[in-house]
Amino acid sequence: MxxxxxxxxxxxxxxxxxxxxxxxxxxxxxxxxxxxxxxxxxxxxxxxxxxxxxxxxxxxxxxxxxxxxxxxxxxxxxxxxxxxxxxxxxxGLIDAHLHLRDVATLRQLVASGVTTALDMACFPPSAADALRGLPGLTDIRSAGTPAVAPGSPQSQLPGFPQDAVLTGPEQAHDFVRARVAEGSDYIKVVIEESGPAPETVQAVTAAARSLGKAVMAHATSTATVERALAAGVGMIHHVPLDRPLSPALAERYAATLTVAVPTLTMMEGFAGLGIPGMDYAAAEGSVAALRRAGARVLAGTDANLTPGIPVQPPFGHSMHHELELLVRAGLTAREALRAATSLPAQSFGLRDRxxxxxxxxxxxxxxxxxxxxxxxxxxxxxxxxxxxxxxxxxx
Ligand SMILES: [Zn+2]
Missing domain, CATH: 2.30.40.10 (Urease, subunit C, domain 1)
Known part of the structure; x- marks a missing residue:
């Protein structure tokens, strides 16, 4: 045959x-x-x-x-x-936000056509290292352990490295150096209303830049997006669920070449939990505002199997859903395909794909x-x- x-x-x-x-x-x-x-x-x-x-x-x-x-x-x-x-x-599709787990999830990614996976928090480092460079499986990059604030949900996960729980800017350089030594491909900082404080986020960003690493910020509210933009991070992951990005904020993304990874699949999931103050329309409106402002938007799903996370988009399948949500939020199909192929390759310096x-x-x-x-x-x-x-x- x-x-x-x-x-x-x-x-x-x-x-x-x-x-x-x-x-x-x-x-x-x-x-x-x-x-x-x-x-x-x-x-x-x-x-x-x-x-x-x-x-x-x-x-x-x-x-x-x-x-x-x-x-x-x-x-x-x-x-x-x-x-x-x-x-x-x-x-091949590039998922610009997920959380690596194991070989089985890489297989799920392959089956859905996701050939590059950009992890946005995974620890210990050996977990990501075990998934690097496997022939025929989705190629990965990883943030490793993210910087978080004391008292944050991440800081209480079993085995979370305590040197990543930042109480002030003086810890930023050691945190970044440790991640680089572990092999993190870029540096992630989780910004919540409760912390880390603006000066700590700025110190992490400066330390990462001095060591040639891009900075990814987690921000799911207008206030935390403002903190991320003020620090000059390279990418902001998620979009606000409290209210849509204003035209002025969206224009700051564009003016500063800050890349947005809205993770609409995750935003839709969280908004669906019925928590007051979380409205999916805000996420969709934010993507529309970013597009109108000319900011770069990437496709990322937040696929994960992290214990305690109430929304767990499936690996691979969710990428197709994310493309559909981006189109529903106002991107053309061509823009959505670029958001999952050429644009993440450029934004992450992946010059061979x-x-x-x-x-x-x-x-x-x-x-x-x-x-x-x-x-x-x-x-x-x-x-x-x-x-x-x-x-x-x-x-
Ligand atoms: Zn995530």
Whole structure:
């Protein structure tokens, strides 16, 4: 049975359901397929023919894209061919806010086409380190342990490192140095109304900058967003649930090139808990204000399995929901796709991904339907490649 012989659109799934192994499949160690999934190795050369490509702007006419030894290649000669029959190829999706857990959650991400996962708090450091660089699995970056205020819910989690509980600015430098030594890719600070104080957030930001690390701030209210903006952090995660960002605040994001990761999926979940003062309309209105102001908005879900967190978006699936919520909040489908591909790649300095371009990592998502016409088409996952290793999701 050869994939290229098929002219049924559902072949990609039925082949897997019937237990047919995609040509070239082999054992892949930690990244190996589990039940209901088939993978093919990175080493071979594959030509995806008759594939329409989201080029960051539009969807192209059918063409050939070559996957060559883990990268996007240019030479189709001698390649195994996969006839994509006009299906649409997207760069692999990048979730700009989640909390890493284990290999099983990386597999869930792959199955949904999320090929890069940007963790926003995970400890101890060995937990993230165990998930780095696994062949065929979602590529990760991690904040490690975030800075929090005394008395915060995070500070009371079992095993939370006490050097990350900041009582004043004098601790900021040691906190940042410790995270850098542990391998944190960027620095996270959780800003609540109760703390850390503005001067501490500023000290963390300055210390991180001096060591070449970007700063991510958690802020879910107007007051904490103002504290984050005043400190000059690089990214603000979540959006206010108390009231929509004012045009003036949204314009400060744009003017200072502060990136927003609204995590609408999480905001929707929290607003749904019925807690007074938490209104999803505020979150949606904030995204609309950011868009109008020209601020950069990234897709992030806050997928987690953290004990005690009342809202736990599922890994992978929630990315498609986030795209839909961003569109409902006013982004065009094109803007939402960019928010999950090229823009997070740029914002996090990931120069080898976010586009279907020769030389880039072969992180790819093949979908049925036209996601520019209907963003829900991203849910129709036909195949995924992570670093050139092919996955055919289970039916
Ligand atoms: Zn989070």
């Amino acid at each position: 050869c994939v290229s012989d098929s002219n049924r659109r559902d072949f990609f799934r039925t082949a897997t359901a019937a237990g047919i192994t995609v040509a070239g499949a082999q054992a892949l160690g930690a990244g190996a397929a589990h039940a209901g999934e088939r993978t093919a190795a990175a080493g071979d050369r594959v030509a995806l023919t008759r594939v329409r490509v989201f080029d960051g702007n539009r969807i192209t006419a059918p063409r050939t894209v070559v996957v060559d030894n883990g990268r996007i290649g240019t030479v189709a000669l001698g390649a195994r061919r996969i006839d994509c029959q006009g299906a649409v190829l997207l760069p 976010g586009a279907v371009r020769p030389g880039y990592r072969a992180d790819l998502l093949l979908v049925g339907g036209d996601p520019l016409a209907d963003i829900t088409a991203t849910r129709d996952v036909l195949r995924v490649w992570v670093g050139g290793i092919e996955h055919v999701p289970a039916a």
